[in-house]
Amino acid sequence: MIAYLLQQAINALQLGSVYALIALGYSMVYGVLRLINFAHGDVFMVGAFLGFFAAAVMRWPFVATLLFSMVGTAALGVTIERVAYRPLRDAPRVSAVITALGVGLFLEHFVLATVGAQPRQIPRMIPVRFYPLPGGIGFSSSQAVIFGVALLLMLVLDLFVNRTMTGMAMRAISWDIRHLPLMGVPVNRIVSLTFAIGSALAAAGGILVGLAYPIIDPYMGILVGWKAFVAAVVGGIGSVRGAMVGGYVLAATEVFVAAFLPSTYRDFVAFSLLLALLVFRPTGMLGRVWAQKV
């Protein structure tokens, strides 16, 4: 029984790492712009396809693939912000959200038109090994890499946001974007950087998904994107640490519900639990209460 629990916990860590990396992008963008960037799930998909290009066509190794995909997707994120969101920064919020949905559809159909609808296989970038633990359980090399890379990226991000001047500027934007330029903070540059980092993390998520679930298709971002969004809200949208916690909480809820109840009830029970949590903590687990300034 304990072995079974531990094995399911390892499964939850793998899934949670992916959710957390994508949830970070939702949360960071919401933090600075109050924008729910619904194109984020599709940015994650583009990251996976860039990884496919690097690994399957160029035959690059894992680290090169990861870096290439992160840089390419960061550029994509910055471009999207520049072209689609910046002109609407003072427009009603709903215009920006609709634009985000449109950008997402554009990315899906762009990949559909250029790469095609059929699913693609990402080649194995690291040798598959299985490490047994006592009790008949174990973990695989890809699970170790996924958890390790995700943890490392989140640690670096956390240090960056909390310990550097740029990180401080990012947090400051989330408090008051209107008056911040008076303090000499280059708001546009910080916003671009936020999109770059968020998108790069989504690309890392895409590559890690490629390790764990090596079949990718142009619609893969929709479901994972929604779940990561839920993870960001549960963790407290706008909070970086909240997104990380939310990712693992959502994954653990899904995995353990399926582990002990009929799996048909998985999403129903998991999301009911998360809804109940939001009833008691409407701002999420680590979210701040926003006072309306009058």
Next chain:
Amino acid sequence: MRRSPALAAMGVLAALLAAAPALAAEIVVGLNVELTGSIPVVGQSSLNGARMAVDEVNQAGGLQVGGQRYTVRLQVEDNEDKAQSAVAAAQKLYYQDNVIAMIGPNASRNAVPAADIAESARAPMISPWSTNPSTTRGKRYVFRAAFTDDFQGRVVASFARQHFNAQRAAVLFDVASEYNKGIAEVFRQAFTELGGQVVAFETYTTGDKDFLSQLTKIRAARPDILFLPNYYSEVPLQVQQAHMIGLNVPIIGSDSWGFSDLLTLGGADMEGLMFTTHYAPDIATPVARRFIDAYRQRYGSAPDDVAALTYDSFQLLFLALQQAGRVDREAVRNALASIQRYEGVTGTMQFKGTGDPIKSAVVIQIKDGQFKYFTTANP
């Protein structure tokens, strides 16, 4: 007296129309397939199979019906893989083009609504590929060339019991898809009736990529066999994850596995696995051999299930026309419903009053990265 050129043209046309039946007796057969939409491969394969069947008959001098030779003409309509377009196409074929019978649609989501049009037009329809029981259930004029999901679920269950001697079975299936759910439920019932025990019956939703939680649960239930009645784009992930967590029991599948993408996506993990389907290209009955060679020569690739089943649908129709002895919808329907024995590309078929053929399924094994015929199976 001046006559307008338009009037003259109409006069010529009328003369031609009047003369047409005398020049060449013609039978028009409708084809209602998915040429565009989400499964264009299915529509194209179906059209390929249809063209081959029709051209063969015409090259042999036409079809002999009741002592007269008829040329067969194919009237093709694209149903865009949409239910409402399939209905519109069926109405056009039956009422406007006045076809003797309609072949298609292939996907059950199109075939089920189109079947209602066939019923109200009181005209025969043969769906090559639809396996959902409701396509033909309670209908008088609707037939199919494929076996049904119910049949296939029972075939897999008995194959698992007999060939693998399995006592404890596990199933993982997409609960959001009618096809997967239907087969899984029939399998559970049949496997239990055959004295086995279904120890895990786990589900997921279309689009999921992580199955570790369910597979870990399945492993804890200690099954002898795992049944995955899912689509070819998801099965490789499920198999890879099962192998990763050390769930090394035999894995079997259903006809949704039968696309070459399964092999490219799954790689070495798929080696040795088996699934049931409609026919095997390497099976060596003379009828099938001749069809496969001719198809390969004409189109440059091996025919898939849909192409073979469409070809068989046309042969069934031709046979029924010959047996009916006249070009009449009711007579053709009666002849179809009582075909005693038709030796087709996809096996031997027989109809006993219903629209569902009595035929066998084949079991395919994946060997050296290819689909290979393993055995023929019945419930």
